[in-house]
Amino acid sequence: xxxxxxxxxxxxxxxxxxxxxxxxxxxxxxxxxxxxxxxxxxxxxxxxxxxxxxxxxxxxxxxxxxxxxxxxxxxxxxxxxxxxxxxxxxxxxxxxxxxxxxxxxxxxxxxxxxxxxxxxxxxxxxxxxxxxxxxxxxxxxxxxxxxxxxxxxxxxxxxxxxxxxxxxxxxxxxxxxxxxxxxxxxxxxxxxxxxxxxxxxxxxxxxxxxxxxxxxxxxxxxxxxxxxxxxxxxxxxxxxxxxxxxxxxxxxxxxxxxxxxxxxxxxxxxxxxxxxxxxxxxxxxxxxxxxxxxxxxxxxxxxxxxxxxxxxxxxxxxxxxxxxxxxxxxxxxxxxxxxxxxxxxxxxxxxxxxxxxxxxxxxxxxxxxxxxxxxxxxxxxxxxxxxxxxxxxxxxxxxxxxxxxxxxxxxxxxxxxxxxxxxxxxxxxxxxxxxxxxxxxxxxxxxxxxxxxxxxxxxxxxxxxxxxxxxxxxxxxxxxxxxxxxxxxxxxxxxxxxxxxxxxxxxxxxxxxxxxxxxxxxxxxxxxxxxxxxxxxxxxxxxxxxxxxxxxxxxxxxxxxxxxxxxxxxxxxxxxxxxxxxxxxxxxxxxxxxxxxxxxxxxxxxxxxxxxxxxxxxxxxxxxxxxxxxxxxxxxxxxxx
Numbered sequence: 211x212x213x214x215x216x217x218x219x220x221x222x223x224x225x226x227x228x229x230x231x232x233x234x235x236x237x238x239x240x241x242x243x244x245x246x247x248x249x250x251x252x253x254x255x256x257x258x259x260x261x262x263x264x265x266x267x268x269x270x271x272x273x274x275x276x277x278x279x280x281x282x283x284x285x286x287x288x289x290x291x292x293x294x295x296x297x298x299x300x301x302x303x304x305x306x307x308x309x310x311x312x313x314x315x316x317x318x319x320x321x322x323x324x325x326x327x328x329x330x331x332x333x334x335x336x337x338x339x340x341x342x343x344x345x346x347x348x349x350x351x352x353x354x355x356x357x358x359x360x361x362x363x364x365x366x367x368x369x370x371x372x373x374x375x376x377x378x379x380x381x382x383x384x385x386x387x388x389x390x391x392x393x394x395x396x397x398x399x400x401x402x403x404x405x406x407x408x409x410x411x412x413x414x415x416x417x418x419x420x421x422x423x424x425x426x427x428x429x430x431x432x433x434x435x436x437x438x439x440x441x442x443x444x445x446x447x448x449x450x451x452x453x454x455x456x457x458x459x460x461x462x463x464x465x466x467x468x469x470x471x472x473x474x475x476x477x478x479x480x481x482x483x484x485x486x487x488x489x490x491x492x493x494x495x496x497x498x499x500x501x502x503x504x505x506x507x508x509x510x511x512x513x514x515x516x517x518x519x520x521x522x523x524x525x526x527x528x529x530x531x532x533x534x535x536x537x538x539x540x541x542x543x544x545x546x547x548x549x550x551x552x553x554x555x556x557x558x559x560x561x562x563x564x565x566x567x568x569x570x571x572x573x574x575x576x577x578x579x580x581x582x583x584x585x586x587x588x589x590x591x592x593x594x595x596x597x598x599x600x601x602x603x604x605x606x607x608x609x610x611x612x613x614x615x616x617x618x619x620x621x622x623x624x625x626x627x628x629x630x631x632x633x634x635x636x637x638x639x640x641x642x643x644x645x646x647x648x649x650x651x652x653x654x655x656x657x658x659x660x661x662x663x664x665x666x667x668x669x670x671x672x673x674x675x676x677x678x679x680x681x682x683x684x685x686x687x688x689x690x691x692x693x694x695x696x697x698x699x700x701x702x703x704x705x706x707x708x709x710x711x712x713x714x715x716x717x718x719x720x721x722x723x724x725x726x727x728x729x730x731x732x733x734x735x736x737x738x739x740x741x742x743x744x745x746x747x748x749x750x751x752x753x754x755x756x757x758x759x760x761x762x763x764x765x766x767x768x769x770x771x772x773x774x775x776x777x778x779x780x781x782x783x784x785x786x787x788x789x790x791x792x793x794x795x796x797x798x799x800x801x802x803x804x805x806x807x808x809x810x811x812x813x814x815x816x817x818x819x820x821x822x823x824x825x826x827x828x829x830x831x832x833x834x835x836x837x838x839x840x841x842x843x844x845x846x847x848x849x850x851x
Contacts, residue, residue, distance in 0.1 A: 211246055211558070211580060214603075218582045219554040219618075220517055226774050227516075228564065231490040233275045237483035246561035248576050250502055255325075256563025257499035262323035263489035269322065274315055275483050276308035277301075281476050288466045293458035299347040302465070306340040309333050309475050312482070326485060332478050334471035339464060346461055352454045360453045363446060370443045374436050378403050381433060390414045392428045402440060404430035488564060497565025500556075501573040506531055506648065508553065508575065513568035515552045516559075517771060519806045520760050522567075523684035525552050533669045535639065535649035537662035538686070540673025545684035546652035547584060549673070550618040553650055554580055557616060577648075578614035581607040583622075597626050604638060613646030622651045636661055643667060697724070759787040760802045764821055765811030770800065776808050780825050792825060 216222050229241040247253050266273070280301050284294050294302070316323075316330035346356040355361050378396050381387050382405065388394065390411035396403055399421040406428045407415055417431040432440065465472070491497070495516045508529040514522035523545065529536060538546050556566045560574045583603050604619070611617060623635030632655045642649050643665070662668040674683040697710055707724040714722045762768060766779040768791065780797055782789030787802045815821075822831050 215554070215580050215582045216558070218584050219551045219558065219580075220515075221555060221558045223517060223771075224555065224559060224564070228487055228491045230769075230774060231487035231494075232483050233487075234278050234480065234483050236278050236480050237275075237487060240480060240484050241487060244562050244564075246558050246580075247563070248561070248578060250504065250576060253502050253561055253563060253576070257502075257560075257565070259326055259485050260489050260492055260563070260565055261499055262326040263485045264492060265322045266319050266326065267486070267489055267493065269319070270315075273482065273486050274308050274311040275486065276305045276479060278305075278476050278479060281305055281472060284465065285469055285472065288462040293455065293462045294465060296347055296352055296458070297350045299343050299458075299461065300350045303340065303343045303347065305475075305479075306336050306343070309336055309479070310340065312479070326482075329478055329481060333475045334468075336468065336471060336475065339468050342464060343461060346457060352457055356457050357453065360450065360457065363450045363453060367443060367446045367450065370439065370446060374403055374439045374443065377436050377439070378405065378433065381405065381435070387415065397430060399430045402432050403436065404432050407431050492565035495565070495567045497567050498570045498572065500560045500566055500568065501571065502560065503573050503575055506575045507573055508557075508648065509571075509573040510553065510556065511569035511572045513552060513556055513566065513572060515548055515555065516567050518548070521803065525549055525686055527553065527671075527686060527688060529648065529669075532667065534643055534646075534667035535651065535662070535665075536669055536671050536688070537639075537658055538650070538652045538671045538673065539654070539656070539659060540652075545673050545686070547620050548684070549686055550582075550584060550620055550650055550652060554582060554616065554618050575648075576614075577616045578612065579610055580616045580618070581610055581647075582618045583607055584618065584620040597624075608638070608641055608645075611642055611645045611647045615645070615647040617642055617647045617649045617651075619649070619651040622653055623655065624653075628655065631655070632657055639665075639668075697722075759783050760806075762789060762802070762805070762807065763811050765815055765819070765824070766807060767809040767811075767814060768805040769808040771804055771806060777805070778824060779811075797825075 225242055225244060228244075229238040232238045232241055247256075280298060284298050284302060287298075288294055313330045313333055316327040319327040346353055352360065354364050375396065382391065382394050382396065387405070390407050392406040392408050395406070397406055398404070402420050404420050405415070405417075406423075407430075409422075409427055409429055412419075412429055412431075415431055416434040418434075418437065419429050420432050421430040422428060423430075497516075508527060510525060510527050512524035512526055514524055527536070527549075538549060540546050556568065557574055557577060557580055559566050561576060566572065566574075583600060604622075607617060607619075619638075622638065623631035623633075626634075635651075635653060635655065635658060639649065639651065639661070649668075659670055662670045669689060671686055671688045674685040674687050697714060700713075701707075701710055701724055710724040711722065714720075714724070762779045762782070764779055764781060767776055768779055769776055770791075770793075775793065777791040777793040777800075780790045780792050783802055788799045789802060789805065790797055791800055791805065822834070826834075
């Protein structure tokens, strides 16, 4: 397995999709790091986890998973001799509470998910630590009653504050002072109670200047009458801080004594986050766990490429022990490359322990290597440079291939002289077959059909083509040689029979009659028939295009496949299948193939919801309300498209 294979068959994109269902950053990272396994017992175990997790989600969609970001950091902080801060303890307390909830949640899931529910047993008894933190920390602060000494200190401080406040408030009513006040109120500055004195009256009141106003006209003075009491309060404050520090060090020490239990709890929470992310993704793609076989059998039933969503045409393919290779022919853009990518991607997903979008009973073997050469077989700009780079890649494939390899080759031998390209293609396939690999290859060389027909262990397959609509159906027909459609299409489009007959003779060195009956040729019937054929073709193309466009409603929350971000559907589709979507207040156009439903509008908004709130500015809505109430001459609404 290599990064190039992962990228070519969209495996990285799938991991990105799955990671969006994880609730923790560590869970997302763990999913991004997933790789295929070759251990059948482990693969079966991973798929059983998903099935049990899906059973749990069917009963209760909310699993108590908690953020893990700071837990490890707190422990390391304590080991370095620093105490854990009160705000951190609040986060730790929430984590411990979720551990308790998770154990309770899994306790009654033993029947439907015996294996997955048992993981919660590994979380140790953390109740005592939870109770001690809850007793000492409240609302992100050390609680008054964390220790008797702290409670006594804070009571003394409260009493001292009240006495100071009472004394200074009395001064605001004193005739000797009131004439010098800028305002008749007590103002706290820098933690001290002060009186706002006019600058010109500075020498009329004994005390310490704590601050002054921006203009300098007012001085905030702490009267000397309360200075000694303020100093007493400051000493009490210092004692309080020392007591809090001792409490935090004591709590930190208790946390360190639970280091191993906390580490196991964090790991268990992470395992659950990854399992349920995979299960949620499986439900989204309507996935099933494949049967993992040791018989080198590929048996996919109605399988779909998961990134294509509803537009995917189901693929059914069976390669048991005897067929070693499948050679696929068909028109460009007919789905050959998607077929290769689907088989490769689903094989990787299966070995990684991810559900696949295929019918129950689908089966896949375990591959040591999945080797891919997929280029742009549809490009008209194929040149020596492209051919060279692909040949270098194929040489690498030949070097790595063994009897436990799946090899996917797209348009093998293309990009060079047809005769030489076909010769290379046959020689490469022979060598891969000699090494015992499972091979899926696509080609546009018609002569290759004879090779697959005669070569032991190879079978032909073709992508179906509808002659009525002159469009590919994207369906794989296994066992078919993929009859050439060129002459049939030309006849359908109205090319004269004599030209067709001459072309056929040049190509196949034999004759074929393409003449239509005399009635059709009479008068203008032939021309009319061809025109009618073209009209039906265009009409059917239009219908097919409309049917192929995935329909979304205004307000649907959709995922942008290229970035993984979400947006809201504003309007569409147009004749090209493009929708206008909104993301972070910005509207832009995206084709229906580039987005996929994330959350339907009916799950997000009540019936008859006014979507102007989402898509229109506050000024627009205000003006609209005004214009709905009455006619305003000279005013009009900007559509804000």
